[in-house]
Amino acid sequence: MANRISTLISAFGVLASTMLLLLAVGEYRAGASVLWVGLGALILTSAVASLVRDVRRSRQNASA
Numbered sequence: 001m002a003n004r005i006s007t008l009i010s011a012f013g014v015l016a017s018t019m020l021l022l023l024a025v026g027e028y029r030a031g032a033s034v035l036w037v038g039l040g041a042l043i044l045t046s047a048v049a050s051l052v053r054d055v056r057r058s059r060q061n062a063s064a
Helices: 002-029 035-063
Strands: none
Touching: 002 035
8 A cells, every 4th residue: 555655656746847847948948047957857857767666666566
């Protein structure tokens, strides 16, 4: 049960970080620094890696 909750939280993290990246791209187009886009991409990459780890852990426990 805890693995499912962790996976769900990670999925919401990916959604939130995607929204952050889209916001950063919009701000960049409006004249903000490109560092916002880089930071948004870094956060999204981290969230996706966390989601992949949680999904793998969930599948490993389900098959055992």
